[in-house]
Amino acid sequence: MSAPLHSEGLAGPGPAKPHPDRPNPDRWIKVLPEGLYVEPGGFYIDPVRGVDRAVVTHGHSDHARAGNRHVLATAGTIAIMRQRLGEGAGGSLQELAYGETIRLGDVALRLVPAGHVLGSAQVVIEHAGSRVVVSGDYKRRFDRTCAPFEPVPCDVFVTEATFGLPVFRHPPDLGEVRKLLHSMTLFPERSHVVGVYALGKCQRVITLLRAAGYDGPIHLHGALEPLCDLYRRFGIELGELRPATVAAREQLKGALVLAPPGAVADRWARRLTDPVVAMASGWMRVRQRARQRGVELPLIISDHADWDELTQTIDEVQAPEVWVTHGREEALVHHATRKGIRARALALIGFEEDEA
Ligand SMILES: [Zn+2]
């Protein structure tokens, strides 16, 4: 971790004092209809529509959109964008390794791991004596499929708040996966179908199953295969994966099948013989959501920080100012304010909570 640009504050304990000669970052980072705009660098972070210059935190579709002229992101994110968006991924795609600093206009920029999905990054921006960190989506739990979140001390921390309420506390993920394995031993005749998002959750659930000692074959709905192949190219071990062909329904008797949430909800999964329907998502904490989706076995596994991870991270980055976006802002703003941090909600639009 490099030293802050300005001389006072961040090295010692406690937040930095505002410097009179330093323009507050809200004077040079703006919320425009296209998204968060860093004016002195001439770029947007995760713009919601095509712009000239975009810095993309990660490959989820509400952050990585088609139609930008220049895209700067990690190699993992660019590979994901190429695979999902093809030609639309961007006019020119520039890779930046974690920790490497480049200049864009009057801004020094580097990408730091966010621990969310493969390639996910926080954007660390330094300008006019201030350091701003835009976290993108992040989590603090150990995840074999991506580099772990790195807290960076800063003057302004922009945090997501998907699970920004004290009721959201994710249980240990291995315990959730063991519930699934236990159900498989209780009902060996039934296939178990687990709803997982294609980017991140799918590969995380697979590595958790392997870590819990399950080394049998895992069957994949066709929509999940390309990103699993991509993760393997990036060196993530997933063990034996097989295509889940519903036509070969007899072979799927008693099998473990992963499928996108949409396929689990519709007839695709129902064509299996008496399946146990599971779903891996942070939202499975909310019983009503599980019921609505017809989920018999809810697994609370999230790629987003829960309440404790959010507040822990705000403590660790020691920012005197926090901007909260992308979810339930009010409780986190309140929490930070009570700790003497200047905090406000940032009204960014166009984000979905579905990949949680
Ligand atoms: Zn995401």
Ligand SMILES: [Zn+2]
């Ligand atoms: Zn997101």
